Structure formats: C-alpha cells, structure tokens
Amino acid sequence: MILAVDLGNYNIKTSEGVIFESRYKEVVKEDFDTDLVELDNKFYRMESGDFENEFNKAKKNYLPNLLYAISKSCSKDVEEIDLVLGIPASNLGISEDIKSEVEGKNFSFKVFGENKLFKINKVATVAEGLSSFYTLKKDERAKDILILDIGGRTINVCAFSKGKNILKFTQPGGMIDLYSRVQESYNNKGNNADVEEVIRLIDNGTINCEEDKNKFTKEQLNAIKLRIPNFNTYKIWVTGGGSLELQEPLREILGNINYIPNSLFSNVNGNKLIAEAKWGK
Structure with missing residues (x-):
C-alpha cells in the first residue's frame, strides 16, 4: 500500500483523509487507560501536551505520530507500507536521516490496546508545496x-x-x-x-x-x-x-x-500521485 503522510508541526495528515493534531505526551499508564499508544515500552497520549518547537523534523521523536497515522490509515490486513513523506523545501537534507531510521524496518506497537505490526518497505520524500503542484x-x-x-x-x-x-x-x-x-x-x-x-x-x-x-x-x-x-x-x-x-x-x-482544491490534504494527495507514477499502483 502506498501511503503519503505529512508530519506537520500543527497537524498530521495522510492521503487516506486522516488528520489529527501533531502533539502527544509521554505518560505513565494507569490501570484503566485504554486510549494510549505503546511503543518500545513507553506510553503516549496522542493529541495532548505541547506542540514541539523543533524545526528539523528528523530531530523530533516523530515515530509516535507517524505510526499512529499509519494505524489510523490502514485496514487491519494491510501490513506493508510504501511511504511518502513531505519535507520542508529548504530542508531536504534530512531525507536520508529519516530513511535510515524507518526504511525496510518492522514496527510493532499497540494502539488503544490493539497490537499493530507494519513493515515500511521503502520511503520517498518530496518538498512540501511541490507536492500540491501535481494536484x-x-x-x-x-x-x-x-x-x-x-x-x-x-x-x-x-x-x-x-x-x-x-x-x-x-x-x-x-x-x-x-x-x-x-x-x-x-x-x-x-x-x-x-x-x-x-x-x-x-x-x-x-x-x-x-x-x-x-x-x-x-x-x-x-x-x-x-x-x-x-x-x-x-x-x-x-x-x-x-x-x-x-x-x-x-x-x-x-x-x-x-x-x-482540498487545501488541507493537497500535499499528501500530490505525494501519493507522484509515488503511484514512480512506483505503480
């Protein structure tokens, strides 16, 4: 499955029409907590806490937001992802950093108590704004x-x-x-x-x-x-x-x-069009 994700500083968006606020906070799980993301033995409450001040997306702990976005965008039987990410036009140098962290790797985590397992096969990055041109x-x-x-x-x-x-x-x-x-x-x-x-x-x-x-x-x-x-x-x-x-x-x-058209999602929609043209549907 080809999935485009925009790891925005304010909202996270995907080419499947998913959108949520780009913030989370690490918490201690209480007995009856059911609305957390669990990753590497840490627990995160999504769309909570403060917005990050870091400009460079590769320097952020973006994995909770990325994996949460994938889980919200994919049906249960989809386990392998070809991922397209938007990167600031003047910051394309971070592409290799992100690719080295996620490309060809498996991710096992829990969303609201449900086990998730995804493999990210390949990763491409496109300059934000450039993506929208193709829509x-x-x-x-x-x-x-x-x-x-x-x-x-x-x-x-x-x-x-x-x-x-x-x-x-x-x-x-x-x-x-x-x-x-x-x-x-x-x-x-x-x-x-x-x-x-x-x-x-x-x-x-x-x-x-x-x-x-x-x-x-x-x-x-x-x-x-x-x-x-x-x-x-x-x-x-x-x-x-x-x-x-x-x-x-x-x-x-x-x-x-x-x-x-569809300004909130034009970058992710454009990125998916680019990926389908390069990789095939």
Missing part, C-alpha cells in the same frame, strides 16, 4: 504559478514556469508562531495561557486576533516577495491549513488568489 489540472500547471503552502512553523514557497520548478525555499514562521505572538500579548494583560489554550480561545471567539493575523501575513509576504523577482507576474495559489486561517489578510494583500 492541479494540466492546463494550470503549464502557466507561471507560485504556490504558498502555509503550515504550522513554515511557509513553503515553490515557483513554476511552463511546468518546471524554477525556485523553491522555506520561509520560517507559520501558524504556531502567530499563535505564540497572540499568547504573549494575551498574557501581558495579566492572563496565564499556553499556546494550546490560546488556540482554543481564538476558536471559541474569546480572543480576537485579526490585527495579529494581518500584521503577521504582511510581514511574511514582504519577506517572501524579496526573494522572488517579479512576484506579481505569477498566478498565486495557496494551500495548507494556515491558508484557510489567513484567508482575509491574504486576499486583502494579494488580491486575486486561488486555493488549491
């Missing part, structure tokens, strides 16, 4: 286009002309960085909230951060424009979870932008 229609891919993939810690930028990639880089700073700014401002008013709590308060309307969103978006776009000659001559496509959160400031600053 566009053929006539769109032939144009001069620019893809902005807005994630949790980064914005991956890929420019194309006549179907060829001519520029790709990663702009540091994503949605978690924005939420950290909001947290600092909120706590300066006498409150005491971590980033995860601030996100909840934004979602339920307790905190209004539209001004922060506008400022953050403007700063990031200005930095990106400095690195792209004739920025305004490209057709702009946006994708990633952050693009949905920043719709209003993106349209206000850039004017006519286009959303890649």
Whole structure:
C-alpha cells in the first residue's frame, strides 16, 4: 500500500483523509487507560501536551505520530507500507536521516490496546508545496504559478514556469508562531495561557486576533516577495491549513488568489500521485 503522510508541526495528515493534531505526551499508564499508544515500552497520549518547537523534523521523536497515522490509515490486513513523506523545501537534507531510521524496518506497537505490526518497505520524500503542484489540472500547471503552502512553523514557497520548478525555499514562521505572538500579548494583560489554550480561545471567539493575523501575513509576504523577482507576474495559489486561517489578510494583500482544491490534504494527495507514477499502483 502506498501511503503519503505529512508530519506537520500543527497537524498530521495522510492521503487516506486522516488528520489529527501533531502533539502527544509521554505518560505513565494507569490501570484503566485504554486510549494510549505503546511503543518500545513507553506510553503516549496522542493529541495532548505541547506542540514541539523543533524545526528539523528528523530531530523530533516523530515515530509516535507517524505510526499512529499509519494505524489510523490502514485496514487491519494491510501490513506493508510504501511511504511518502513531505519535507520542508529548504530542508531536504534530512531525507536520508529519516530513511535510515524507518526504511525496510518492522514496527510493532499497540494502539488503544490493539497490537499493530507494519513493515515500511521503502520511503520517498518530496518538498512540501511541490507536492500540491501535481494536484492541479494540466492546463494550470503549464502557466507561471507560485504556490504558498502555509503550515504550522513554515511557509513553503515553490515557483513554476511552463511546468518546471524554477525556485523553491522555506520561509520560517507559520501558524504556531502567530499563535505564540497572540499568547504573549494575551498574557501581558495579566492572563496565564499556553499556546494550546490560546488556540482554543481564538476558536471559541474569546480572543480576537485579526490585527495579529494581518500584521503577521504582511510581514511574511514582504519577506517572501524579496526573494522572488517579479512576484506579481505569477498566478498565486495557496494551500495548507494556515491558508484557510489567513484567508482575509491574504486576499486583502494579494488580491486575486486561488486555493488549491482540498487545501488541507493537497500535499499528501500530490505525494501519493507522484509515488503511484514512480512506483505503480
């Protein structure tokens, strides 16, 4: 089975439509705990705890999230995986590190008390943002286009002309960085909230951060424009979870932008298309 997984800093996503928050915490198992992942005699409560600050994905303990994503994406009778991972456009050097850790290896673990055994046969990596290009229609891919993939810690930028990639880089700073700014401002008013709590308060309307969103978006776009000659001559496509959160400031600053269909999953869907073309279905 070919499976594409996006080990995002904010969300984990797979080409099977699975999505969950990219955080977990190691815990001591209590007698009646049934909602844990057990790996190498350690226990993890998924979608709990703090978001990681590490930018380099190879330096994270990504295995609990990766194996949890595989288990949620595969039927019980699927035991062998050909894996495609998205990697920040400016950080492709970590590919070999990840491959050496998981390629050709068996993983035995438990999810919510159920035994799981998977073998990861082969691993490929693709630059984030580049993946989404392949989900566009053929006539769109032939144009001069620019893809902005807005994630949790980064914005991956890929420019194309006549179907060829001519520029790709990663702009540091994503949605978690924005939420950290909001947290600092909120706590300066006498409150005491971590980033995860601030996100909840934004979602339920307790905190209004539209001004922060506008400022953050403007700063990031200005930095990106400095690195792209004739920025305004490209057709702009946006994708990633952050693009949905920043719709209003993106349209206000850039004017006519286009959303890649199924923006939350465009990278993993594109990666699966690439893998099927290279490896066969």
